[in-house]
Amino acid sequence: MASLPVDLEDLIVCSKCDLLHRKATLSVAARAKCARCGTVLLVSRPRAIGQVLALALTAAVLMTVVVFTPFLQLQSGQFVSRASVFDTVMTFSEGIMLPLSFAVAVSIVVLPLTRLLALIYAFLPLFFGRSALPYAKVSFALAERLRPWAMAEIFMVGVAVALVKLSSLATLSVGPAFWSFAAIVLVVALKDTLMCRYSLWSLLDRAGA
Template sequence: MPDPVDPQGVSDLPLDELVACHECDLLMRRPHLALGEKAQCPRCGYELYAHRHNVVERSLALVIAALLLYVPANFLPIMQLNLLGQTSQDTVWSGVLGLFNTGMQGIAVVVFLCSMGIPLLKLLCQLAVLLSIRWNIGRSYGLLIYRMYHHLRDWGMLEVYLMGVLVAIVKLSDLAELSLGLGLTCFVSLLLIQVLLEVVMSPHQIWQALSGEDLHAGD
């Protein structure tokens, strides 16, 4: 665990040697981690950061996989509903259009942004940041894009949309013949990949690489 810093001695230490806990604001000396190690706050136990292996390569693979799943997840049928001889196939995009065409334009815009627009923008930001590190070009722009990504993190709500889909499936299953489509599988896979990406793409190591530091320091 990192060592807490005496407030009286903070001014004597360079800023790059200090780290603050995001949960309890305890100021500590920045630890030097070996491969696979994690740093935790000695006061509240919050994980400050971890030193993971091949962060950029693994994250790139996950981002590309998520981008490949994006189109089928949003445009392939999530479910097929058969009611009184009439069949309809619903996708994420058709849901947005349905809200818009029924006069709920404001809700349609919010659903589009949170379920399609912002998740895609987040993936493109992650891709740009990782490529700037991988190819060692435009890291100053990479810093700006990564800051933008952190502001977007709370606005991509795929899990909320998925919960809405599951609730609809449960409620409609007693009223009509319902079959699940390939789009739902792609949507769930996209959500799981994005969750895994949040774990693999260590923010500390990404900031470190964008700042020009050795990503493998401490190995």
């Protein structure tokens, strides 16, 4: 028996188990899950693009606060030391520690900021009803590829461990950069939760990217 022709545009592949599904029309706030493993395939959020852009812009602004304002202050007797993320990176910028300095800068500043700017570049014109910019799909693909390598939350875990270990040796206080970095972790997590990647790819297709 001959199989019916299937339009590939109507198929969705589960990112976890590779099971094929037919695309369904969802009501507002509804979710479509994989029939085999339960992975969320589609989420209907008509205003998600505006929310994602707002959160990405917020995180990008907070990143500038993180880089140049004090992150931690250490006081022991008369000795007081303040350090920003930029100061921390530059501390290891000479000699054999240079690769470590480069890795820290890339993983906690460059990659997260690049990912945020790539999302803004890809979807900001679409939010205002304009055509997609050149290489918008490439920009969104870059943002997705960088997701596992943007390690802001790992850095916060390391800072928390350091605070516990140093608390008995000196008086520690956190600066505005610390709270900004904590806010970035929460904002990026919320942004990734709101993103329906299939819907965003479809939006780029319709915008002629």
